[in-house]
Amino acid sequence: MTPLKRGFLSILPIVSGILPFGVVMGATFSEAQLPFWQALFMNVALYSGAAQLATIPLMKLKTAVFVVVGTGLIINIRFLLYSAALAPYMQKAPWWIKVFCSFTLTDQSYAAMSAHSDSFETNEDAIRFYLGSALGMFFFWHSSTLIGYVFGNIAPASLNLDYAVPLSFVALLIPSLKTNNHKLVALVSSLLSLLLYPMPLRTGLITTALISIGVAWVLIKRRKV
Amino acid sequence: MIEQNYFLTNTLLMIIGTVCIRGSFIAFASRLKITPITRELFTFIPAAILPAIFIPATFFHQGQLDLIAGKERFIVLLICLGATYFIRNTLFCVGLGLSLLYTLHALTA
Numbered sequence: 001m002t003p004l005k006r007g008f009l010s011i012l013p014i015v016s017g018i019l020p021f022g023v024v025m026g027a028t029f030s031e032a033q034l035p036f037w038q039a040l041f042m043n044v045a046l047y048s049g050a051a052q053l054a055t056i057p058l059m060k061l062k063t064a065v066f067v068v069v070g071t072g073l074i075i076n077i078r079f080l081l082y083s084a085a086l087a088p089y090m091q092k093a094p095w096w097i098k099v100f101c102s103f104t105l106t107d108q109s110y111a112a113m114s115a116h117s118d119s120f121e122t123n124e125d126a127i128r129f130y131l132g133s134a135l136g137m138f139f140f141w142h143s144s145t146l147i148g149y150v151f152g153n154i155a156p157a158s159l160n161l162d163y164a165v166p167l168s169f170v171a172l173l174i175p176s177l178k179t180n181n182h183k184l185v186a187l188v189s190s191l192l193s194l195l196l197y198p199m200p201l202r203t204g205l206i207t208t209a210l211i212s213i214g215v216a217w218v219l220i221k222r223r224k225v
Numbered sequence: 226m227i228e229q230n231y232f233l234t235n236t237l238l239m240i241i242g243t244v245c246i247r248g249s250f251i252a253f254a255s256r257l258k259i260t261p262i263t264r265e266l267f268t269f270i271p272a273a274i275l276p277a278i279f280i281p282a283t284f285f286h287q288g289q290l291d292l293i294a295g296k297e298r299f300i301v302l303l304i305c306l307g308a309t310y311f312i313r314n315t316l317f318c319v320g321l322g323l324s325l326l327y328t329l330h331a332l333t334a
Contacts, residue, residue: 013315016323033226038233045240055235059227065235072239076246078274083250085267090254102248107278114271160326163298164319166279167305171318173279174309176271186272193277197285205277212273213266220265 003125007132010112011140017168018108018137019144020161025049026148032056036149043145047106047138051075054202077206081213082110089126097127104134106141111172181219188215297329 001009011018029039034056042052051072058068082105090098112133113126120126147154177183189212196204250257283298301322309318 013319016316016319034232038229038236042232042236046236046243048243051239051243055239056227059232059235062228062231065231065238068235069238069242072235073242073246076239076243079243079247080249081270081274083247085270087250087254087257088259088264088267090251091257092255098248098251098254102244102251105247105251111271111275114268117268158327158330160323160330163282163301163326164323166282167301167319167322168315169275169279170302170305170322171309171313171315173271173275174306175313176268176275178268182269182272185269186276189273190276190280193280194284197281204281205274208277209270209274212277213269216269216273217262217266220262224262 003120003128004132006116006119007112007129007134008136009132010116010129011108011133011136013171014108014112014168015136015140017164017166018140021049021165022141022144023148023154024162025052026145026150027152028053028056028148029145030149030152032060039145039149043142046072047103047141048072048076048079049141071202074203074206078107078209079105081209082107085110085114086130089120089123089130092123093127097131101127101130101134104138106134106137107169109134109137111169112137115172115175181216181223184219185212185216188212297326297333300329301325 025043026039029043034042046052054075055068055072058071083102086101086105090101093101109130113130116129117126120129173186177186189208192208192211193204196207198204199207279302283302304325305318305322308321312318
């Protein structure tokens with residue numbers, strides 16, 4: 001099977017998490033009475049569900065531009081880490097591949113790729129796999145958002161579908177815990193995320209990630225000494 | 226109703242910022258010198274960021290830390306962590322988790 005196809009298929013198990021999230025996103029657009037072209041523009045060009053869900057209620061309240069934009073960018077700053085992690089594969093890639101990969105970088109496409117990172121023989125394989133997962137994510141995300149926009153939030157709350165995305169991240173985390181140090185960093189991140197959650201403007205997420213990366217760096221350095 | 230110019234200003238600024246964030250390292254990938262330590266550090270990114278997304282979704286899903294009301298999700302999380310360790314399949318993990326959560330809610334309702 002080609003890496004592109006494997007990448008696309010790698011997204012399918014996560015679809016159960018993407019679809020409800022996309023439907024909620026579409027319903028949020030609809031409830032905010034955004035015209036279809038505006039919803040489409042934001043969804044395609046910004047392509048960041050968490051930032052969109054956080055900023056639309058702020059815009060409904062006519063919050064200051066710097067607060068809305070700042071909130072969105074702080075939520076999206078985690079993409080900096082994903083971009084850094086993808087960079088080694090992209091060193092010899094043509095510019096248009098770099099543009100496409102940057103534009104389609106999401107939690108799910110990155111997580112799907114990192115969970116399969118051991119299976120890539122070359123950087124070209126890795127890029128093709130990533131393109132497959134990114135295309136899958138792009139298709140399912142926009143389809144589900146469209147359903148949410150047209151039909152509203154059709155899923156009953158009793159199904160707890162909002163928990164499907166976190167559960168899919170649990171499944172994607174486990175294969176990445178290759179050593180005790182990885183497990184320790186995951187534990188530190190778990191505890192810090194609880195402690196730092198109340199930080200303003202949802203900065204707890206990126207603060208937790210950066211401190212955890214710092215812990216990982218210390219662990220690597222200590223082992224090398 | 227969100228005023229059109231206000232919406233477009235906010236959205237365009239977020240798009241520009243997000244494109245810069247997403248493209249930052251990838252754009253300069255060819256010029257980056259990636260040491261073995263940095264390469265190893267990248268393998269820690271999922272461990273550093275994924276728990277920071279799903280742990281708050283387990284304990285803070287009602288807007289505040291609530292160990293009592295959130296205990297079903299905590300139980301589901303523990304079972305899913307254990308089960309996924311042996312059966313590494315995302316669909317299995319999501320299906321198991323949601324079915325358990327539905328059952329636990331039905332039992333405690």
